[in-house]
Amino acid sequence: MKKAISITSLNYSYPDGTKALDDVNIEVEQGEKIVIMGPNGAGKTTLFLHLNGIIRSDDGNVKIFGSSIGDMKVEDRIKEVGVVFAEPDDQLFMSTVYDDVAFGPLNMGLSEEEVGRRVKKALATVGLEGFEERVPHHMSFGQKKKAALAAVLSMEPRVLILDEPTANLDPKSKADLIRVINDLNRNEGVTTVIAMHDVNALADLADRVYVLNRTIVAEGTPRDIFSDPVLVKENNLDAPDLFKFFKIMRCFGADCSQTPMSIDESVTVMTKMIESLEGELYLTVDENTHSLVNEIIASYRH
Incomplete structure (x- = not known):
């Protein structure tokens, strides 16, 4: 099976010299569902920003479907990797939902007809049909989460990165979002990489788990990881x-x-x-x- 993501000896330090990532090595197969777990400050968000090229590493190499992220053009990176941040307001900045979801495809230089098709499909995928003219900042948190996801899906990435997708959602909104993510993986072959603390939702979203605490501490199936209470406690995690x-x-x-x-x-x-x-x-x-x-x-x- 083709590797969707290959991270080799990735290191990164913040401007003040604080080590954020230390010799991180991760392999993700095409179509896999991966969850990254770790304590607050473990480097999960920093890692994700390397996966779409927003941050460049001190050394090491990040490859997406065999191509080094540093050698890829911006338009190629956004076609391959989409990132949905934990806070939807960080990604919703237009006056209507339609404009937010259309923003990416328009900047890819697509035709108006193709942009409309993608917006319609993305909104249908997340269950926001009829929300085109809604003002994003007047919507509920769960609806904003869906709109932010739709804004990324409209660019049709092959790899979907999600930071705490189930955080602060009511039970129905959480179930809806898990269903959407799994449908994308199962029906469209989208590779998913998710950072989350919500261990009770993890089993539905993970084939494998990486425990990150600036470096990779452990890797295995969810059952492997949670069967080790010492590993769980030392990394400020919990078990389902x-x-x-x-x-x-x-x-x-x-x-x-x-x-x-x-x-x-x-x-x-x-x-x-x-x-x-x-x-x-x-x-x-x-x-x-x-x-x-x-x-x-x-x-x-x-």
Whole structure:
């Protein structure tokens, strides 16, 4: 499979000399869903700004589909990589939603007809049909998030970078955004790289996880990462509630050898457990149960 992103020995320091990125190495295959996790100040946003060429590294190399980002023209970079920032007001600056979503395609030199087609498609993708003449700053935060995403999608990038896409959203808006991101990945083959702290939404958005703390601390599946409580605590992370719940269930004798990461996986595990016991579920308590439960709780508590 072709590599969408290849980052080799990437280093970057701020003007005051503070090290932001230290020998970062990341490989992302075309069509993968990657989540970058790490504490505040870990360098996630700085890393993302390298991926579309806004920031240039001290050394190292960033390649997008085999081409060095430093050698790519601006118009080529925006066709390949789209970045959606955590704060939508940073990307919405025109008087109407239509103008914001059309801004990128217009600056790509596309025809008025093609710009209109892209705007219509992008707004439909995020569920904002009929919002063309709305004033962005009069919309809800969730609607602004969708509009900012549409403004990037109108340039039809092959790689979509999202910084905290689910932060500060109500449950429905969060579910809608996760669906949009996954539909883009599944139906259009868009590679997604997401920075997030929302561990309970992570399983739906990640094939693999990188833990970044100025350098790459760990890489693996979500289950690999959250199975290491020391790694989680040392990097100021948390584990999904369901993951911790099923680890605790084992202390009561539940046969759930593979800890679920999502609601769907939880239903599958519970169904298998109950079916294996002919429709019943047995939990036990002995002299060690409470100490085992407390150990698990303490292992993830900061």
